Amino acid sequence: MSHPLPQPYDYRQHEVREPDWTRLPGWSEVTTSEWEDAQWQRAHCVKNIKQLRALMGDLLTDDFYDDLELDQAERATMSMLITPQMVNTMVPDSHDTGTPTPQTFTEAYYVDPVRRYMLPVFSDRRTDWPSHPYSSRDSLHEHDMWRAEGLTHRYPTKVLAEVLSTCPQYCGHCTRMDLVGNSTPTVKKLKLELKPVDRMQQHLDYLRATPSVRDVVVSGGDVGNMPWKNLEAYVDKILDVENIRDIRLATKALMGLPQHWYSDDVLAGAERLATKASSRGVGLAVHTHVNHANSVTPLVARASRGLLDVGIRDVRNQGVLMAGINNSVDQLLDLCFALLDEASILPYYFYMPDMIPFAEHWRVSLADAQRLQHGVMGYLPGFATPRVTCDVPFVGKRWVHQVDEYDHVLGISYWSKNYRTGIELEDPDAVRKKHVYYDPVHSLPQEGQEWWINEGYPKGQIAAETHAAAAASRAAAASDMAPTH
Numbered sequence: 001m002s003h004p005l006p007q008p009y010d011y012r013q014h015e016v017r018e019p020d021w022t023r024l025p026g027w028s029e030v031t032t033s034e035w036e037d038a039q040w041q042r043a044h045c046v047k048n049i050k051q052l053r054a055l056m057g058d059l060l061t062d063d064f065y066d067d068l069e070l071d072q073a074e075r076a077t078m079s080m081l082i083t084p085q086m087v088n089t090m091v092p093d094s095h096d097t098g099t100p101t102p103q104t105f106t107e108a109y110y111v112d113p114v115r116r117y118m119l120p121v122f123s124d125r126r127t128d129w130p131s132h133p134y135s136s137r138d139s140l141h142e143h144d145m146w147r148a149e150g151l152t153h154r155y156p157t158k159v160l161a162e163v164l165s166t167c168p169q170y171c172g173h174c175t176r177m178d179l180v181g182n183s184t185p186t187v188k189k190l191k192l193e194l195k196p197v198d199r200m201q202q203h204l205d206y207l208r209a210t211p212s213v214r215d216v217v218v219s220g221g222d223v224g225n226m227p228w229k230n231l232e233a234y235v236d237k238i239l240d241v242e243n244i245r246d247i248r249l250a251t252k253a254l255m256g257l258p259q260h261w262y263s264d265d266v267l268a269g270a271e272r273l274a275t276k277a278s279s280r281g282v283g284l285a286v287h288t289h290v291n292h293a294n295s296v297t298p299l300v301a302r303a304s305r306g307l308l309d310v311g312i313r314d315v316r317n318q319g320v321l322m323a324g325i326n327n328s329v330d331q332l333l334d335l336c337f338a339l340l341d342e343a344s345i346l347p348y349y350f351y352m353p354d355m356i357p358f359a360e361h362w363r364v365s366l367a368d369a370q371r372l373q374h375g376v377m378g379y380l381p382g383f384a385t386p387r388v389t390c391d392v393p394f395v396g397k398r399w400v401h402q403v404d405e406y407d408h409v410l411g412i413s414y415w416s417k418n419y420r421t422g423i424e425l426e427d428p429d430a431v432r433k434k435h436v437y438y439d440p441v442h443s444l445p446q447e448g449q450e451w452w453i454n455e456g457y458p459k460g461q462i463a464a465e466t467h468a469a470a471a472a473s474r475a476a477a478a479s480d481m482a483p484t485h
């Protein structure tokens with residue numbers, strides 16, 4: 001009799017659940033109708049340590065708050081803003097076996113995957129290489145490719161339209177940290193200058209004047225923070241542009257504030273847009289950003305399925321691959337199956353984190369990303385198998401196995417592309433150039449780490465602005481040639 005060996009990943013259907021918010025002292029009296037209301041959620045976001053203390057009562061120790069305070073003073077690139085929906089998915093099973101002690105709850109809080117990226121503390125971050133020497137505020141150089149304020153034209157046929165610079169929630173690892181959210185002691189944010197109505201008009205003018213563009217990603221920030229009637233009016237006008245065939249609305253709030261997306265007025269407006277898109281043969285989809293299976297709850301499913309029911313063509317997920325959050329095959333597949341089975345959300349991309357300051361503790365190496373891509377293949381349907389992707393500065397999204405060359409010792413990978421970005425339209429060499437991406441230095445073998453130190457990047461150097469200035473000049477040089485070592 002044969003004995004089949006277990007599969008590397010053990011698939012089981014997991015029913016998703018809404019964690020009980022009344023387990024948190026500050027919300028012990030909150031009713032279901034309050035919880036399921038978008039306005040209540042927005043009004044009760046956690047924005048500072050005082051509010052977190054009031055919510056948590058005695059559940060967290062003072063050491064945790066000290067750790068958080070130090071991070072906010074010296075490291076955080078995003079200010080604190082967390083919806084109740086997201087706070088509730090941190091340590092969701094904390095009270096399943098009785099009331100925890102402050103010590104056990106705090107220990108669970110420290111390792112919680114959602115807490116690790118929404119509420120970063122000082123001790124999460126690396127002290128040896130807190131920032132990569134080539135990290136920078138706008139690591140993808142999107143602003144360099146603006147054709148109008150907030151309108152990035154990087155790929156030949158598609159544009160990114162940033163219509164606002166706020167979100168209902170702020171993620172610690174936000175790639176657009178130079179523009180999105182409030183300034184922190186570490187980062188003074190750029191500001192969009194134009195009035196929203198003028199910014200959007202300029203976007204529409206560019207789309208009408210550029211027939212080679214067929215695809216618009218409407219993003220921010222998070223479109224879930226734009227008054228619905230304004231967003232609907234903007235998308236409605238994009239639908240009138242003859243050359244546009246695909247529109248994607250980018251909103252992490254589908255997960256962070258699902259109450260917004262299933263509210264009656266939003267679903268009614270989404271239905272109007274979906275009907276018009278369908279009559280024109282335009283694909284209107286929603287893209288969201290979920291990083292862990294714990295975030296997929298019945299309310300998220302209600303929002304996603306509500307949008308599909310009114311005619312939105314697809315709801316797709318673009319997560320970010322982060323150490324300590326989802327950098328194992330089991331965590332990625334658990335998330336993908338929760339999205340697909342429980343919320344009808346299509347797993348689409350997992351991005352490697354971008355090279356922003358103070359992000360090294362989250363970043364994974366290219367080798368790890370390739371291992372994870374290999375590990376998730378074969379379990380999900382092909383159409384729902386996510387691509388693990390590196391967003392290479394001056395190149396764009398590349399599947400992690402598309403790398404041209406990879407120096408595993410120095411952690412430097414070399415990439416090329418098959419199109420010209422918006423700033424290279426007159427450059428005959430653009431498609432021949434090699435561009436570089438860097439692994440976290442701490443992930444390298446000893447020899448590689450010593451090379452970086454010998455190059456003049458001392459361990460523990462933490463001056464982000466110094467890094468950013470150095471990175472700007474070196475990135476410009478790197479774009480002109482394939483470095484040799």
Ligand code: SF4
Pocket residue numbers: 166167169170171173174175176180220221222252253289
């Ligand atoms: S929702 Fe998106 S844009 Fe907003 S803070 Fe998070 S990652 Fe940044």
